[in-house]
Amino acid sequence: MRTVDIIHKKRNGEALSREEIDFLIAGYVQGDIPDYQVSAWAMAVYFQGMSARETADLTMAMTRSGDQVDLSGIPGLKVDKHSTGGVGDTTTLIVAPLVAAAGVPVAKMSGRGLGHTGGTVDKLEAIPGFAVERTKEQFLQQVRDIGLAVVGQSGNMTPADKKLYGLRDVTATVDSVPLIASSIMSKKIASGADRIVLDVKTGRGAFMKTLDDSIVLAQAMVDIGTEIGRDTLAVITNMDEPLGPSIGNALEVLEAIETLRGEGPAELTELCLVLAAHMIVLGGQASSFAEAKDTVERLLHSGAALEKLRQFIAVQGGDAAVVDEPQRLPQAAYRVAVPAPQDGYVARIDAESLGVTAMMLGAGRATKEDRIDLAVGIKLFKRVGDRVKAGEPIAELYMNRSEPEETRRMSERTVSAFAFSEAPVDRLKLIYAVVTKDGVRYL
Known part of the structure; x- marks a missing residue:
């Protein structure tokens, strides 16, 4: 079996056999198949897709590549x-x-x-x-x-x-x-x-x-x-x-x-x-x-x-x-209220932007090596559809650093994650x- 033939087959939109997928994954993990060939195969998958059976075979090949936990000794369905x-x-x-x-x-x-x-x-x-x-x-x-x-x-x-x-x-x-x-x-x-x-x-x-x-x-x-x-x-x-x-x-x-x-x-x-x-x-x-x-x-x-x-x-x-006694949890040294910039209704809250802001405060990692500050983060006071008045707190920052410039920047980022409307806004659907x-x- 040759890796180039597997790449060629998938590039042409053909389905790979279980044996071909096992060969590719095992060879890659063991270092016998180089990155450039697996990159070519991944790009072929990106454009040609995989059938349900192929995807299941790929899943199991990756599962078998390392440790597996045996839960059979625990009674009941896990x-x-x-x-x-x-x-x-x-x-x-x-x-x-x-x-x-x-x-x-x-x-x-x-x-x-x-x-x-x-x-x-x-x-x-x-x-x-x-x-x-x-x-x-x-x-x-x-x-x-x-x-x-x-x-x-x-x-x-x-x-x-x-x-x-x-x-x-x-x-x-x-x-x-x-x-x-x-x-x-x-x-x-x-x-x-x-x-x-x-x-x-x-x-x-x-x-x-x-x-x-x-x-x-x-x-x-x-x-x-x-x-x-x-x-x-x-x-x-x-x-x-x-x-x-x-x-x-x-x-x-x-x-x-x-x-x-x-x-x-x-x-x-x-x-x-x-x-x-x-x-x-x-x-x-x-x-x-x-x-x-x-x-x-x-x-x-x-x-x-x-x-x-x-x-x-x-x-x-x-x-x-x-x-x-939840006060036993890590506590941030500073809390900073973030006021609404205008009257109206909350029309949008950008979840990803707020997640990034929390990460920048120290609550998350930009790289795997970053250390997390367990106490910091953001508490929101409004959801989409809520009415707000100018100056009313829409969120609160939990911080362990008090530099004015950082506080200003984090507050501005938080406000920019919100959009407001003069007309009432429906609440978002939770489950689709x-x-x-x-x-x-x-x-």
Whole structure:
């Protein structure tokens, strides 16, 4: 088998066999196939695409390239959730305790943030003492004991994906649906989940900017799950504005605690209940979505999910007292109110721009080597559709630096993320569609 023949075949729009895909990926990881040939193949995929079967074969080839987690020793169906990345997206910290409290085990591996999207691992590290690194035995035992563990991803999981993504990033082949879908799903499958729920973001603050593109990506990932026998469901959700009003690690932990108390923002709470309900159905603990939704609402309002969060924090070495005393979380030294420049209605909030502003404050990383300031970030006071008066605070900056020039610049960036209208503006739709192996159901 020759690499040049595989490139030629895909360049001409022909489907590759499983053996050809395995040969290419294994040879690339082992160093036998050079970057320039894999770059040519990736560009051919970019233009010619891949079938559902090819994409599933690519996913499994990347999955097999490194460590895989065996969760078979944990009773029940293990259900994982993945978000394609957003701003103010605190769902894992809320959904995981809800689902575990319902009796569906959650054994989750999460990543760190990069760019304008936050990482669950960084948020958890805002809790004093919380340990995101666990041995395999500790990880599995914790899920058996309390039904929930969230840890950092293994350094040797899907090395093919890491290597291929680095190449795609410098060869203009990142935004290829088969390559994106296989990248995401290879990590989920290597993590060992039996069932997968995907939160596919769409809009200004998402990787996929249009609803049509987001549905195409969701269908590709659901098709992968179907091809390899892992039930997969995708929910298409809005990221034209931040999901929750808090952007920043400690701020988002506080928001998760408030939500599990039943005091969280409406949009974040609703999406978490929807995602958790789908996970419970896939996990076999409810026969219908309506039944599952009733279950998670009861767990939220009874305090059972909050108690599961408290238990989860304590078992992973964190200070569980933060649940009742959130002032134990890292605190920013300065708070700066950002006033509305005019009367009117909020017509737009640029989620991506605010995510970048939070990163510039220190809440995120521009490069993998950057250190995060866990206390800083942005708290929004308005959503699209809200009425505002000139001078009224629309946001607050949480900062640990007080240089006047930086404060001015960050305030201006925050204001520029908002657009205003003199006429009333409708609120944005939260959930657009649900994608399953049976097709797309628009909501």
